[in-house]
Amino acid sequence: MTARPNWDAIRELSRRVLREGAPLIVTDDVRALLLQTADEVAVSDAAAALQTDAGALALLRECARRITDGSNRLMDALHRMWKLQRQGDFDSARQEMRAVLAVEVVPYYREAAQGQLDDMADEP
Template sequence: MNTPNWSSFRDLARRVLREDAPLTLTGDTRALMLRTAEEVAIPDAATALNTSAGALALLREIERRIAEGSNRLTDALNLMWKLQQQGDFDSARQQMRDVLAVEVVPYYRELAMEQLDGMADEP
């Protein structure tokens, strides 16, 4: 599994969404947004980049998927580990199943699946 490097995208999103910098669609910015959109399972991102409003909406959706997926997985992992320590492996497994039921970002899905598979041999 290759860990995506979203730092450049997150820097762009921070500047545009929090610091009110303009979203200037240079060739590098377009490439960054297209690559990141693909990594978070957003189809037809190129179409969104045809307008300023579409590009901004795409930026927001990519950022949302990265942030919400990360938060969801982190929360589920913390609870899963706590439940494992308590010996409740069924509930621990369910945490990862719950993530998989709603998560669309392939990287986060893969992490959740690895955790679920790793528990297969536990009680």
């Protein structure tokens, strides 16, 4: 499995800008962070978005949304999957991961869901 991305810096930037209302100042470091994160969360045309302040803000917002939504989606599905596994309902447990894979775009979360699905391949 791919190493877990370190999204602490993008989460901190998101908190400051999107929640606290600080201005988004696109320095070289912020640009690099946004480009790297966009790649990690499968946002296309990030470089084009960084051409304007509004585009950079929209890119930050979309990256943060994908990280949060994907994490919540995967964790909720994992909890349901584990409960179903304990009950012996492996078909429904597998369906939880298939449901994540049907909508998830972030490669790290997709890989995690696929790994869980693969781990259940030998179960009834």
